Amino acid sequence: MQIKKINQGCIATTKACPAPIEPQWFTHAYWQQREAITGSSRGRYITWFLQYEQQDWVLRHYYRGGLIEKLSKDAYLFTGYHKTRAVAELQLLEQLYDEGFPVPEPVAALVQRSGIHYRADILIKRIHGAQDLVAALMQPLSPDEWQSLGACIAQFHQRGVYHADLNAKNILLAEKQFYLIDFDRGTIKTPQAKWQQSNLDRLLRSFNKEKNKQPQLHFSAENWQDLLKGYRAQMARS
Template sequence: MHIKRTDAGHIAFCQPELKPITPDWFTVDYWQDLGGITGSSKGRYTTWFVDPQPITANTKVQWVLRHYYRGGMMEKLSRDAYLYTGLKRTRAFAELKLLEQLFNEGFAVPKPVAAQVQRSGMHYRGDIIIERVEGAQDLVAQLSKSPLNEHQWQTLGALIAKFHQRGVYHADLNAKNILVSSDSFTLIDFDRGELRKPSPKWQQANLERLLRSFNKEKGKLPKLHFSEQNWQQLLAGYAKS
């Protein structure tokens, strides 16, 4: 990971050819002016899909641009400002570093591109850019249209087990943070994720969080293709790994 200083903070980037990167790359207006916005994903906040071809000449990939926003009670105090306690502890740089390590180790995560931190006094704001997983959709979108088969559920369970065995803690493991493309799955959004000593306690809590998310989505969409049998199939794949 390479780091460069900017007028307002720092930018980290994962490929040497991205050295010309500037803070503009992390703004929606910049990409709109270039005609590079290709879509968006709207949840609590908007994540943007951009085509970097105008500046990288790479026509084979798209990027995902995400700004860091607060949640919960802290959102009422500040929408997107975090207390600065060191560059490596910022959410943007920590997530980029974790993604870079996991991607280089062959884990099913998006390829990291860059992150920026902009300071203002004791606080900072952050953004991250990753590569978009081509042809994939989140698991809720998939299950709203068609079911997964037993092999796919077991494959997903085995994938989660692989992350857990490595000590990868995903702070928000839910159905929308799992992308699916055919029989291939990718975990996304590693904000506040970390490597920790494997332990049945946090691993089980991670799985329970995922189950709650499935049940929550099922409550919102009763026709969602998810059942207790599917969950047991996932657990069977998890246990086999």
């Protein structure tokens, strides 16, 4: 990863980033003017899908959550470029992608300072044919697929990868392969059962929450046990 200082901020780039890249690349308006917006994903906020040459990218702005959101929607305290949410996530994704983990390939990140605060955006490559697990569960997964998902999560845990928001929408499925996305606030730490179990508990709460919202979702206690079976089998190989 390389960091280039710009007026009131920086752009961090990976080897996947075309040169040169400018701050306006991190705005929806820039791509809309070029008729390069191919879609969007709407949650609390909008994530944009766009096309650059023959590549499909994802553009995401960083927004705050929780009670602090009422004070500031997207401004964070600046304590150094490497500590910003965008640069930290870009660096983690680059490391995991280079190590062969199923994560999106990162492209670049923008940090724009304003006094003691900053705002940020990230560009990553879109995973072709992928849908999030909530959408995928409109159809049932096989026991082997649930076990495969459990093994996938275990591989991240064995590496010490802590995903701060492991939920059903941050897991993608494409051609029988599971991917983890959105590593905002993620980190690599010493593998420990406590935080690993907390990750799993968070994921289970997510499944149950989505099931309550959409009773037709194909998720059951048996599915969860299959996931755990795959997880434990993979962890036993460490």
